[in-house]
Amino acid sequence: MAQETYDVVVAGGGHNGLTAAAYLSRAGLSVLVLERLDHVGGAAISAQAFEGFPTRLSRYSYLVSLLPEQIRTDLGLDIELASRQTASYSPYLDGSRATGLLVETPEGEATAASFRAVTGSEEEYAAWQSFYAEVADLARVVAPTLTSPLSTATAIRSQVGAPIWRDLVERPLGEAIERRFGNDLVRGVVATDALIGTFAGLGDETLIQNRCFLYHLIGNGTGEWRVPVGGMGAVTGAIAKAAYAGGAQVLTGATVTSIRGGAAGEGAEVTWTDGSGSHTAAADYVLSGLAPYVLDGLLGRTPSPATKPVGAQLKINMLLERLPRLRSGEDPKVAFAGTLHLGESYSELEKAYAEAAAGSVPTEMPGEVYCHSLTDPSILGDVPPGTQTLTYFGLHAPATLFEDPATREERKALAVERAIASLDRHLLDPISSVVARSADGEPCIEAKIPQEIEADLAMPGGHIFHGDLAWPWAPDDADLTTPAARWGVATDLGSVLLCGSGARRGGAVSGLGGHNAAQAVLELR
Template identity: 70%
Template sequence: MSTDTASRSHYDTVVVGGGHNGLVAAAYLARAGLSTLVLERLDHTGGAAVSARAFEGHPVRLSRYSYLVSVMPDALMADLDLDVTLTSRRTASYTPTLRGGAASGLLVERPEGRRTAESFAALTGGTDEYAAWQQFYGELEQMAGVLAPTFLSPLPTERELQAQVGETIWRDVVERPLGEAVERRFRDDTVRGVVGTDGLIGTFASLHDASLVQNKCFLYHLVGNGTGEWRVPVGGMGAVTDGLLKAAVTAGAEVLTGAGVSRIIPGADGVEVVWDGASGSRSVTAGQVLSGVAPWVLRILLGEGEHPDKPVGSQLKINMLLDRLPRLRSGVDPTEAFAGTLHLGEDHSQIERAYAEAAAGQVPTTMPGEVYCHSLTDPSILGDAPEGTHTLTYFGLHTPATLFETDREARKALAVERALAELDKHLAERIASCIATDAHGRPCIEAKIPQEIEADLAMPGGHIFHGDLEWPWAANRALLDTPAARWGVQTGHERVLLCGSGARRGGAVSGLGGHNAAQAVLESR
């Protein structure tokens, strides 16, 4: 990896953006013998998939932005010989509850067993709700088994896939708002919320939104590798990026950091790419350009100006470092409760009320969000930190960028306050009493709203998917007459392809955008 200038004036392919997708594309192309240049604006590769020491005086390396891996196919990792270990969390989820003044909770084991069934029965008063849960997720697993194997192939059509999937689950996930299925299949407010929340990660919508954007988000969260399991990368997300960078460079790709692309100029015979770096303005030409930046940003680089429909991200990310895990009021072992996804304020009614408040321009009174403790699954990220030290990550829903357009700092402070208050409701001790301090005596807590994600990573609107997700298939009448169209990576320019989260099967840490753009390039040669 170099921080100087390119070694040649023309490349077969130039990849704009050194995020994980850009590195995947570069690795595949370089392995196929194509001269490949990657241009990254920041002084490091990885984009959102990085690990960093966020708190001065502590050796702990946090997955600062993206934090789990699900959709990245095992076959892709094997293709690129990635030396990365993904570890299962022993708890799928724990949802603390307060009903009638009594503290309890819903435990979902991984794999589900006797204690999961008992937890459902204790919460709901019978066996029907867990039976409905098993039925629903059994149908989803069958659907995932059909979809996941297609992700590394040209786009199938909707008709081809629908014929292989059960009629009811296809209707519930693809044709009707997700909220209808949640309310029809389940009776308990907490269970409904735990199911529905997967449709709202980074997606601002009601579960009844007619656009079905929540359904698409839900689908991507449940189909990875045919199981939908979200795993922890040992060494943090930076280990994934490091592995991909090594694969790309070893194959012969050239990677420049500190190279902020300012223009992409398509022509009849090639594409010129201009960037600004430490040595000033530079440019090269390429046969094809792969764009790892968001489509909204790409239009600006192509000289088309800012599109009025800028993406709107929706998340509140809080990273914390703890001296110890807090005790819960329910009495559950903290190492079990925090090992998976701990749901807060995510009863179905709470989620929908929070959406209505945020849509009206108000910070939700009860903040829905999820908490993860990665160091319980991967203690290697702690380094030589004192015994008892743990990381804690909070991901808040229904906090769209529009909430913070005015009074930004005050609204951010209120959102953080309400997020931590929701956690405190279920703790036997306030979370503030467990937070470590940095070298300057300040609490080890870092919060980021969409505007700050945009400033850090150039994701427009702080949208973690680069824009609304799309179905991972082609419409029945789609014109799939070019390699780029067949792989779902086309733009309005023949020689410029999407290779990031904005590709049709992009979103999440999957590598699919990079893989599929590379395959389109290779097919066209």
């Protein structure tokens, strides 16, 4: 049973809420975590998606880059993150010739040879190496600041080269890509990191695509995206274990219905419902792992529909009897081991964005495919030899495309059909010929549009970042006089702080929102 008063109540038991609970409970504070679902983890879970198969998929979030080594060390997290032998493979049809661009982990001669074969010269690979060396310089400056009070833009800028600051922070990313690279496919491979879960053109003056790009390249100073061994649920499980060990109390099946707060030091209250009725607890501070849009409603405000985030992805999980062969002749165990880019040349990305912005499902869906079981076979369980997982993450599939309930299922089916077609065009074996089937003969394919992600996870608009990402530093004129402001977790109520993806430096599976909110509370006490 919950007690009536806590030092801190955390609304939302996602990985960020659990991270905050682990830090605070280990510091001796009494902590209550309230989670609406019957399990913790939010989007960072592993689940058995297909009846009759024990395979546990990373159902929503799927790779890890931004989780700092400091958090893993601080909390003693027993998490293994495995490197993929392939960074990316981009199949490409050049007239009647099927080819592809391979980028290894780490890059070697095969990468250089692939660039020469696809582009016809040494120039594009040299430009690639130069650009990402500059990005790495910026990443090495920014990454260590993520677990500290916010740096200012000027402080970061003073430590990096002027060209990369201009290209990533001051001007739309598309300008740099078009200036630095000449090949359409290479341009697109660079651009994709700017569009994961972010609906924008590459020339967008708001620079939301630039911010998305930056977050995908700064993790631990390297930007490498790794596979969590045991699935994403292993990450959440380790963080939850640290929270329990500290003495945090976690209630599942507890739906928060209201939050009341005031100035720092004035305390707060949280009300929730569960199977036994309605309950209220008082706390010095409430940390919200929920999206800011959702938090507004819980605070008794009426959020404007115009401010509701708009997610922009199509997620498809599949189970295959075996990997399909590629028309290019590339070994499937190499091509599918990393990020396989589909329909993501620069011109294809821009065309798809224009079509989606005009209200149409893109004719050729851009997206990325991952086979996590090649890197981590442990997630498969007892399945027939050759079985593999396949995850598709589609770009430029905004929630607005599926807004009308009358056409939602039809449009979803069309988007899935076009996503699979974008893969089939590069295969000798169509997906339908290799997909596993359940006992009743149904293909093992699970698809989620933004509205379904919202329904499953209470992410407004199905937005995987809870809203547009912010720069991971403060504007020079920001007021950083309070701990909450310094750590990027402030709301307009001093006793209510953000601890989820909606916090500055939130987004992705990083634990940063939880870490930084916990540090702010410890400063406030």
